[in-house]
Amino acid sequence: MIAVFEVLRKPMRLLILPLVALALTACEPVIATNMGGVKGPKVDTSKPIPVALLIPRGGSAADNQLAQELENAARLAIRDLGGVQIDLRVYGTAGNAALASTAASQAVTDGAQIILGPLYGEAANAAGNAVAAQGVNVLSFSNNSSIAGGNVFVLGHGFDDTADRLVRYAKSAGKDRILVLHGQDLAGQLGRDAILNAIAANGATSAGTVDYALSQEAVIAAVPRVKAAVDANGANAVFLTTSSASALPLFAEMLPQAGVSVATTQYIGLTRWDIPPQTLALPGVQGGWFALPDPGASSAFAQRYSAAYGSTPNPIAGLAFDGIAAVGALAKSGKSDALTASRLTQGAGFRGASGVFRLRPNGTTEHGLAVATIRNKQVVIISPSPQSFGGAGY
DSSP states (O other): OHHHHHHHHHHHHHTTHHHHHTTOOOSSOOOOOSGGGOSOOOOOTTSOEEEEEEEOTTSOHHHHHHHHHHHHHHHHHHTTOSSOOEEEEEEEOTTOHHHHHHHHHHHHHTTOSEEEOOSSHHHHHHHHHHHGGGTOOEEESOOOGGGOBTTEEEOSOOHHHHHHHHHHHHHHTTOOEEEEEEESSHHHHHHHHHHHHHHHHTTOEEEEEEEEOSSHHHHHHHHHHHHHHHHHHTOSEEEEOOOTTTTHHHHHHHHHHTTOOTTTSEEEESSOTTSSGGGGGOGGGTTOEEEEEOHHHHHHHHHHHHHHHSSOOOGGGHHHHHHHHHHHHHHTTOOTTTTSHHHHTOTTOEEETTEEEEEOTTSOEEEOEEEEEEETTEEEEEEOOOSOOSSOOO
16 A cells, blocks of 8 residues: 555656646636627638637647647648638747737737637637637637636636536436545636536535645545545545546545445546546546547547548647637538627537537537446446537537
């Protein structure tokens, strides 16, 4: 046991950062000047549609790599549009909010009728503010729901979307008294709030929350508190916000040993429990539930990208594909208001790199997620991704 803790001590401290990155903070809220699609550029769908792509080119080596993959994915999507022409204009932001604001303004001056990107929450917020007065919508690659609204949409897979899908499934399966186990950091708090909101929205019952500091000692100390809360509140599910790179390995081993049995208490994860693959071998995750994008669609996108560019794309790159797919689908209608908010949020949604998705009027995105479990160290889909949404089509 001690050997396991020593191995995990370093990852706990260093690799918590990716989870924090999922909850990139923003500055001032975006000015909501384009609510309801009242404003927006007139689109001549018989001509190439000017679309700006804001990517973190000019930043770190990792940002430059992702920037290239985002551009590649956008160009891959353009090939599929069939009858719709896109005039793609690419702008680098170096992952910087000030540069993103300047790039967005320049893009609209250059004639852009919609903006895809940028990636980081603060940069997306700045870009949205820069072009709000012109009524130009921004389909950012962020998953930070705090910047969503007005003329800014967040295409990324967020905590709210995942929590809602999993709680809805848990409720239908009778696992409706849910205890939330979360870190005290920003990501943990945002995850907690998303789960609690999903519990309320889906008619489940909160069995309380247990928090912990981001240290090995605090994780160990939280285990008996979780056991006590499960017993005292009659919880039949524990929803963890942590990831495989953080506290999940410790909790997955220690909670069952402390008597929070996987046979009676459903373990649910807000993060992907199949990444990295070694996670699948943890005893405590066997039978656990987590959500993931449509496996068939994701695999098909990765294969097409690899065939075109000779490498495997970062999943985030698929968001650029999604943005182009949405623009193309709406442009096929031939209507001059195709890129207004009311059109972007049409109920049927769109089909993208990881399955179906639709933009909500509040600026967030609903993705058609699957629910998976782990059996014998293998991922098994127990509730498939929806293949369509109800509502008016495009």
